[in-house]
Each structure stands twice: as structure tokens, then as C-alpha cells.
Amino acid sequence: xxxxxxxxxxxxxxxxxxxxLKCEQHLGHNAMYWYKQSAKKxxxxxxxxxxxxQTENNSVPSRFSPECPNSSHLFLxxxxxxxxxxxLYLCASxxxxxxxxxxxxxxxxxxxxxxx
Amino acid sequence: xQTVTQSQPEMSVQEAETVTLSCTYDTSESxxxxxxxxxxxxRQMILVIRQExxxxxxxxxxxxxxxxxxxxxxxxxxxxxxxxGDAAMYFCAYRRRLRTTSGTxxxxxxxxxxxKVLA
Numbered sequence: 001x002x003x004x005x006x007x008x009x010x011x012x013x014x015x016x017x018x019x020x021l022k023c024e025q026h027l028g029h030n031a032m033y034w035y036k037q038s039a040k041k042x043x044x045x046x047x048x049x050x051x052x053x054q055t056e057n058n059s060v061p062s063r064f065s066p067e068c069p070n071s072s073h074l075f076l077x078x079x080x081x082x083x084x085x086x087x088l089y090l091c092a093s094x095x096x097x098x099x100x101x102x103x104x105x106x107x108x109x110x111x112x113x114x115x116x
Numbered sequence: 117x118q119t120v121t122q123s124q125p126e127m128s129v130q131e132a133e134t135v136t137l138s139c140t141y142d143t144s145e146s147x148x149x150x151x152x153x154x155x156x157x158x159r160q161m162i163l164v165i166r167q168e169x170x171x172x173x174x175x176x177x178x179x180x181x182x183x184x185x186x187x188x189x190x191x192x193x194x195x196x197x198x199x200x201g202d203a204a205m206y207f208c209a210y211r212r213r214l215r216t217t218s219g220t221x222x223x224x225x226x227x228x229x230x231x232k233v234l235a
Binding site: 031033040041042043045048049050055056088090092094096104105109110 | 120149158159160207211220222223225226228
């Protein structure tokens, strides 16, 4: 049990499909993240949410659409993706605010996305 | 811009021996945190160790320790008595506060070092 759960673990989708990745954290955190991990590249930060407010959009193409309905859930809606979007998508969470200075970021196990 | 550089794509170590993984970073800030994460084949990112920039004392966690050189912006990880279970990708990460009203943290990762442990 990692505390951060991602579903589905594997997803294959066509370029015209619409799908969503889901992330849920059970740690009482108030900030959530989406990272993209491709081969031989650093983890790329995509989005950051603090409570339900998006605080960072790292120049991500509009075909990726995040949604954070509450501090425990985070979605990544996918539509008209390209083959180069195939990667491991990692969700993470942390506690931000007073008394949480030393807290670190906790990751889910990731969702493997293949765009065909 | 803040960057994190891991210059060793791959390292090997004999079981029970010691290995050091390198990491350098670039920042103009004085208050930040540094981390080492381990990613085994399962892809689960696991925190290994963290260091607060304002603390001069190097962090240690059992067989894992760091050599933090703030002036040189260097943050290396030493693994002692290496075990087969230590085989994984290791990522160095830097944390800074986002410059927004909410001020959430941003974590920047290096490209990783693949550690192989030889029996």
C-alpha cells in the first residue's frame, strides 16, 4: 500500500480516443502532481495542484487536461494524443503548509500509456 | 533556472561493497531541500534520503548517506554494504517553492543513474 493509487496501471489508446488517468491519495495531503517519465529523460513536471487550485502548468499541450475535484483526487484527461505521448505518467502528493516544511513527495506506481 | 545533473547514466558495484552516485544542481536560492529517490523495476519511486540546505551535517539513513557540499552545489549518495535489492534507478531531486500566491513546492529531478549490484 503506497498511499497514492493510480488507475489504470496500463492503458493503450488510439490517437482519436478519449481516456482518463485517475489518481487518489490516502495520506491527507493537500498538493498533488502529474509527472511524465519518458526513456532517457528527466521526470517532467506537468501540473501541480494545491488544494483544488492549479498552481503550475508546465507548458503542457492542451490535449492533456487535468482535473482536481478535491484534495484527494486528481485526473488527467487525454484526447487526440500523439505516439510521442507514450510514457509512464506518475502521480504524486505532498503536504504543504505550516508544519509541513520537511515533508517530501510521495509517488504512485504510475500509469503506463501507449498511444497507437 | 534550476537544474539537476546526474553525470553517471549507469554504475555497477559488487555486493557488500560501497558505491557513490553523483549529483550536482544549479540554484540561486539559499533555502531548499535535496532528495535521493530510488525507482526499482516496479517503477514505484521510493524516498531514500533527504537533506535540508541550511543544515551542514550530512544526512544518513542506515546504509545510505550523503555528501552535501553547498558551495559546490554537489549532493552525492553513498551506499555502503550494497545489497542485491539496491539495484534500481536512483534520482536526485531538488525542491523549491513555486513563485505563486499558494506557494506549493516544485520538485526537479535529474536523469537518473542506473545502479547494478553484482553478486
